[in-house]
Amino acid sequence: MVNLNQKLKLTRQCPTFQKGSVAHTTVSGRRMLQVSGKYRGISMTISHGKQVCIDYSNCDFVDQGRHGTWMxxxxxxxxxxxxVREVHAHVEEFDGTLSPTGFAAVVLLDESHVSAHCxxxxxxxxIDAFTCGESDPNIIIDIIHKKLVESFENIKVVSKDEMLRFRQ
Structure with a gap:
């Protein structure tokens, strides 16, 4: 968070800024300010986290001899x-007895989590990556995506979404 002196300085520099707060965030490796309140009549929102979700089709895990542990x-x-600091990790394989065949995997982070469901x-x-600290979940997703594309010839991205979390 920005200290009070920095906040007052920003308010003096932007006299139309009303009732807000200022915080630093890192987006794609660049340190930026997130502001809440009104600036020249435009409402702004601060967030304390970001989540990136990506869905794929044509993931032939079984044909490739890969399973949840690989993921x-x-x-x-x-x-x-x-x-990013890992706190815990777990994968659960589903054999089709109680749930459809596939897996659920999660890596708990000190900033939140990364999960995959197949x-x-x-x-x-x-796959989703959610961080609520200084780390950018896009970096995690990009590393995973690169390896998936190398590993599955026909893989297709169906959708990719990014959202701010813990909005204030």
Missing amino acids: LNLMQYAVKSAG YYDKGILA
Whole structure:
């Protein structure tokens, strides 16, 4: 957070800024200000986190001899490469007895989580990365995406969304 003197300085520099707060954030490796309040009549929102979700089709995990453990290892590699601290990791394989075949994997972070969910029979995979600190979840997603594209010849991105979390 910006200290009170910095906030007052910003308010003096922007006299039309009313009843707001100022904070630093890092977006794509660039340190930026996030502001809430009104500036020249425009409402602005501050957030304390970001979540990136990406959905894939044509993920032939079984045909490639890969399973949830492979995905969990990739997620852990991406987290470590992005410089984010892992707290815990777990993968659960589903054999079709109680749930459709596939897996759910999660890496808990001190800033939140990275998760992946796959249905083997449908060839679909959903991944999300949520950080509520200084780390950019896009870096984690980009590392995972690069390896998935290298590993699955016909993989297709169906959607990719980014949202601010903990809005104030």
